[in-house]
Amino acid sequence: MKRPSTTTARNANVASDKYQRILDAAIEVIANHGFFHSRVSEIAERAGVADGTIYLYFKNKDELLMAAIDSAFHRFIARARTALKEVSDPREKLRTIAFLHLEGLGSNRSLAIVFQTELRHSAKFLAEFSHNMMVEYFDLIKSVLREGQEARVFDAELSVTIAAHCFFGAVDEIVTTWILADREREYHLSGLADSIVEIVLKGIETGNKHGH
Amino acid sequence: MKRPSTTTARNANVASDKYQRILDAAIEVIANHGFFHSRVSEIAERAGVADGTIYLYFKNKDELLMAAIDSAFHRFIARARTALKEVSDPREKLRTIAFLHLEGLGSNRSLAIVFQTELRHSAKFLAEFSHNMMVEYFDLIKSVLREGQEARVFDAELSVTIAAHCFFGAVDEIVTTWILADREREYHLSGLADSIVEIVLKGIETGNKHGH
DNA sequence: ATCCCCAGTGAATGATATTCATTTTCCGAT
DNA sequence: ATCGGAAAATGAATATCATTCACTGGGGAT
16 A cells, blocks of 8 residues: 555645545535445546545545535534633523524535435444544533533433433434425525424423423 | 336335345345445345345345335334324323334344434435335324324424424434444433433423523 | 656556346246 | 246346556756
8 A cells, every 4th residue: 555544544735725625526416416326536526636636635435425524513513612602591502502503504505415314324434423523512512401400490300411312303303304395495494493492491491390 | 128127126026035035134234334335245145145136126226225214114103003092192102102213223223223324325315215204204293292282281382393303303313322322331222212202291291481 | 957756647446236148946737 | 747938036247436556747955
């Protein structure tokens, strides 16, 4: 093997224009055809590079997808962290996270498709991503939930982990539905943030236990 | 082309043993390697048939996966419908659905992996499945929610669609976490049904609106 | 001006999905 | 029991990509 191949074949020059062009092209092409049916040659063509060039930047097709998702996710998490600094009420923080999540994907359909479909590609793939990124996102959600419990606005007996899954699951599911919905009937994804959060909030807030 | 090839290349003999053997093999192999890295020849070998035989039963690799998922899903929906007949309280019905969902996947790890990862394969793929199967599942959930609203146990002002997404999303997310979790720390998926449903129920039940 | 260096290239290679000419199995008619 | 032909099944041949690698061109150092 010519190149010892670290995880990403090239680490220098990552800032290069070409690197990002390939990532963008990958998102577009994969969103259109799905990972399996996407030809590396088509991604290369759309990015304006030769087929082989892709392999200077990424070890293989899998890692190309992974890098594209990673890159987008990093941006999302960074934006979320910044936005949360402006807010103090834990309920409002959850609304903010839901809004950013829905807005980030709702404003870029190709990215949303890749996140909701290709990210879940193979278990190994998902596990690796999950470990790096999802954990970070979940930690963010959980820290808000814990904060809310300490402030006595969220039920202190609740499992923070389970509640976080409910919150994330609900938001995530709404996105999946959106990308499958008739493109005609365009509705704004971020407009749904409040309705979802309202249900989840009522579910986790302090107050009369629900009847059994 | 020799065979006019309907959606599934063969419709007669679908009950054949060989058909089911191929489906089972597909689930196992795809759960292990992911769809992209699964070789049709390995599925054929595990099913004890020749490579070409697969194509007598399924048009291509995509439709093989689709058929495997469809088949498992049909069984789930049928079981759910039957079980719900025994229950009348809408809250209890939701618990039943969550339990069956978690039990059905929790007792077959390979199937769970395929459902949580490969099902979401490509948007077109997901859309097609979604249309056939998911709609049925969602209708089931929604009908329970509507029933609960009529019985005044669930908030009548709630959007049934949104609430259904919250419910499904929460359950679905728990399954994803389970397949990614350390295999060592085996816990029973179905044991989580009540915790999740408790949160969702409290979120949708009639009662004091939550503070804002 | 000459020499490195290395990003970039794209034709060659290898892997594997799919096809199809052939073989085997099955079954009703005689 | 035997035959004939249709239905199933086979697996070698083909087609389609992912991936490799021997080569090219340009720019910075000497």
